[in-house]
Structure formats: C-alpha cells, structure tokens
Amino acid sequence: MSKSIRLVPLLAALAYAWAAIFIRWSEPAGPLAIAFYRMFIATVFWAPFFVKRWKCPYVVMPTIRQWKLILLAGIFLSLHFATWTSSLLYTSVASAVFLILTQPVMIAIAAHFILGERLTLIHLIALSLAIIGAVIIFGGDIGISREHLFGDVLALIGAFFAGGYLFIARMARPDNDDGTPGVELAMYLFPVYGISTLGLFIITMSFGESFGPFPRESWLAMLGLGLVPTVIGHSLFNYSLKHLGALSVNIALVIEPVGASLLAILLFSEAPTMGILLGSPFLIASVIMIFLRPPQKRPRVQESTAS
Numbered sequence: 001m002s003k004s005i006r007l008v009p010l011l012a013a014l015a016y017a018w019a020a021i022f023i024r025w026s027e028p029a030g031p032l033a034i035a036f037y038r039m040f041i042a043t044v045f046w047a048p049f050f051v052k053r054w055k056c057p058y059v060v061m062p063t064i065r066q067w068k069l070i071l072l073a074g075i076f077l078s079l080h081f082a083t084w085t086s087s088l089l090y091t092s093v094a095s096a097v098f099l100i101l102t103q104p105v106m107i108a109i110a111a112h113f114i115l116g117e118r119l120t121l122i123h124l125i126a127l128s129l130a131i132i133g134a135v136i137i138f139g140g141d142i143g144i145s146r147e148h149l150f151g152d153v154l155a156l157i158g159a160f161f162a163g164g165y166l167f168i169a170r171m172a173r174p175d176n177d178d179g180t181p182g183v184e185l186a187m188y189l190f191p192v193y194g195i196s197t198l199g200l201f202i203i204t205m206s207f208g209e210s211f212g213p214f215p216r217e218s219w220l221a222m223l224g225l226g227l228v229p230t231v232i233g234h235s236l237f238n239y240s241l242k243h244l245g246a247l248s249v250n251i252a253l254v255i256e257p258v259g260a261s262l263l264a265i266l267l268f269s270e271a272p273t274m275g276i277l278l279g280s281p282f283l284i285a286s287v288i289m290i291f292l293r294p295p296q297k298r299p300r301v302q303e304s305t306a307s
Contacts, residue, residue, distance in 0.1 A: 005243050010255060012236035017259030019229035020093045021267060023085055025221035030209040031089055034222060035081035036200040041226025042234070043193040050190035062172075062183050069172040070188060074195025076165040081196070082203050084158025090151025093264040094137070094276055097257040099155040101134040101283065103163040104254065110167050126289040130254055133282030137257075137275040169238050185239055254283040 026034045053059050062070065087096045105127055111117040169192075172183050204211065258280055264270040 005240065008236050008240040009244065012233045012240065013255035014259055015236065016229045016233035017097075017256045017263060019225065019233070019256075020088060020097055020260050021263050022221050022225035022229065023088055024093070024268065026214075026218050026225060029212075029214045029218045029222065030204075031085040032082055032200065032204040032207055032209045033211055034225065035078075035085040036197065036204050036211070037222045038081065038085075038225045038230055039078070039193055039197040039200055041223060042230040043190065043197050045227070045231050046186060046190040046193060046235075049186035053184060053186045059184065059187065060181050062187060063180060066172050066183050069168050070183070070191050071195060073165050073168040073172065074192045075199055076161045076168065077192060077196040078199030078203065080158050080161035080165055082158075082200060083154045083161065087151045087154035087158060090147050091155060092148075093268070093270060094257065094261045094272070095148070095152055096155040097260040098134055098137045098276075098279075099152060100159050100162065100256060101130055101254055102156065102159045103166070104130055104286075106160065106163040107167055110163075111170070114167075115170065120293070122289055122293050126286040129282045129286040129289070133254075133279040133286070136279035136282065166237060182242055185235070185242075189235060189238060254287050258283065 023031070023034055029037075084096065087099075108119060108123070108127055112119050169188070172188060261270075261272060261276055261280075265272060
C-alpha cells in the first residue's frame, strides 16, 4: 500500500472544512432544506458513474449483506446532516465542528471490538489528546446559553450518526476476509447518497420547511456545499476507507475543525476563543501520532492440527 494513501483523508478533511461556511452562506434557506439539496446535488453527480458501472458486465454487484449496509449508511447520513446542519442555527461554527472530534473515539471503540483493529498505547494516548483538546475548546460553552447548549447537543448527535455512517462504509467498502469483494465506490456512493436524499426529503417535509425559492446566492452556496465538502470530501473519505483502518481515516477529521475555525475567522470575523488556541495543539498532535503509527488488525490465530 502506497504511503500517499494516508494523505487522502487529510485532503478530504480540508474539503469538508468548507461545509459550515457554505451552510452559513446558504441562508435564508432552512437547515433541513440545505441538507436535502446538498445530498441531492451529490446524488446527481454520482448517477452517471453508477449507471456506467451497473451496465458493465464485469462489475461484481453488492451482496444482500452489503445492500443492507448501504441502506443503513444512507439512513445514518441523512440523520447526521439533519442534526448537524441544524446545530449551526444555535451554536458557533467552532463549537459545531469541534464536536466532530468525538467521532474518532466512537470509531476507535467500535473498530476495536467489531473490526479487530488493535489499539496500542500510542493510539490510546492520541485519543486522549483528542478528547482533552475537545474539552478545552468547547467545555466552557455549556454556560453560555441554553440555545447554545441545544446546538451543541445537536452537533454531538450529528457526530454520532456521522461516525456510524463512516464505520458502516469501513465494513462495506473493503474486500472481506472470506473473499467477498468490497463495493465499488460509484456502486456504493450513489445509493447511499440517494437514500440520504430521500430521508432528508421526508424529514424536511415533516418539519414543514420550504424547498424554495431562495436568493441566487443561496443556490450557489448550496451548489458549492454539494460539490466541495460532499462530492470531494465525503467521497475521498469513502475511498480511503477501502485502504486504511477506520481509526486512521476518522482521526483525520480533527483537521476539519481547525480549518473551519480559521475560515470562520477570515470570512465571518469569528474571533478564536482561548479554548481554541489552547486545544488545537492537542488535536494536531493526535493526528500526527495516528498517522505515524496507524493501527493494524490483530493477527489471526492459526489452529494447529495433529499429524
């Protein structure tokens, strides 16, 4: 495996850092409508690639188990965007994006028990640094206001569903130990994005949000939201999940809050808090540690047979 593959999650995180910025620019569209159009654009983008691969006689179709994982991933993704996008109405960009830092911890625990990815001392230290950095950055937000706290809770719930979505991709995308090939990228992303789009349509209708019309600036921002953090960011994450461990990919998400906070400073004049200044070095250190020493799967125990 080429070492350059480890850069893919970092590039994805940099693209994903623009999500909160494009969402802010998409106003006055509602958060659920913004999430719907985001996934609709991504679905349309991947449609021709899916059709081309579907018609190819040499493509291995997903198994029943993989179709179930695809359905579950689409549901998790729709719930992630519904909650996380809505959180930006109540809390700051920095608070919303830094709560994504809980994902690597969730993924690490799940990967350890389900995928057999071994955690060593250096990984536990890296995860501890990520938690410490997150606590320093948004720990003081609890006392600001109930509205701010509600936004933080929505962002935390969104992080849970995002972690589940990426963890499912780690189960569906790679080749299995039993020889079953993993789902191709186009064959995976189009149905996942399509299911997420349908879910967000239902959620948006249920809450009575408008699907338009919106100002031209809002449409352009939603187009950017669908292409940059979604088509580029999420697709690169899913690509890397075929080649890298779940924790190695998801720990790269700590780059997103740093990038998004810097963009918010430049574009929205959101001054960094002391928590961000003190907590960011912990997050950067955790990323470096994980990428220098990525976790490996536990070796299989070979059964000995008597001759």
